Amino acid sequence: MFVEWLRKNGVVAGLLAIIRIYLGYQWLTAGWGKLTGGFDAGGFIQGAIEKSSGDHPAVQGWWASFLEHVALPGADIFTFLVMWGEILVGIALILGVFTNFAALMGICMNFAFLFSGTVSTNAQMVLLTVFILVAGYNAGKFGLDRYVIPFMKKQLFHKKETAGEVIEAH
Template identity: 70%
Template sequence: MFIKWIRESQIAAGILTIIRLYVGYSWITAGYGKLTGGFDASGFLQGAVANATGDHPAVQAWWASFLEGIAIPNAGLFSFLVSWGELLVGLGLILGCLTTAAAFFGIFMNFSFLFSGTVSTNAQMVLLTFFILIAGFNAGKIGLDRYVIPFIRKQSKGRFSSGESIAS
């Protein structure tokens, strides 16, 4: 019953718009701050690895291994991806454009930060973003998705209606 309501109700669309704007503003301000402040993820990544030791580690060993083997050697790339990722997720949520995709990538980043031992507002943003993801199209209905999603559906329907497969 709740799922049907959150996916179809106009009232839910209004509430989701408020949630979407709040979460989007949080992302866009964080991303903008990183882009204009010369963000470097190296210190954060090394701090996360340091928190993987001791009696009660805040970071699990498998995640610390990923950070040591992949993220830290490519800290410049990760700094770029985090800064621009936060800005673009925020922009997508604020505009209501490709809302579900923006929410997915936002929740992906939130979980990455949580895995790295940072709580801050990440848990709250995960919870709010779950509502956006569950709502699907209704979360962006009061936004650009009202126009973008039907256009994408029409384009993909026309492309694959002639029997052409995705693999072709």
């Protein structure tokens, strides 16, 4: 019942638009700050690895192992992915285009930051993003998804029809 309400109610779509734009702004400003501020993921990754030791580690060993053996050697790639990922997720959420995909990518980044021992606003952003993901299309109803999703469905349906005609012709 609650899920259906999230997915179909017009008033909820408006509330989700506010949440979506808020989250988008948070992502966009974080990414922009990293892009213009000389962000280097190497320092962040190293700090997370250091949080994996002691009596009460903030970072689990399996995640620290991933960071040490995969992320740290590829810190330049992760720097690029984090900066531009945050910017693109922010833009997509603000515009309401590919809303669910953007929210999914955002929540993946939030969880990566949480796994790395950084709390900040990540837990709050995860909670709000869950509502967007559960709401599905309704979260982007007052955004560009209102036009993009039907257009994409029409194009996909048209291509399936055309492919079916080609197969039947043989």
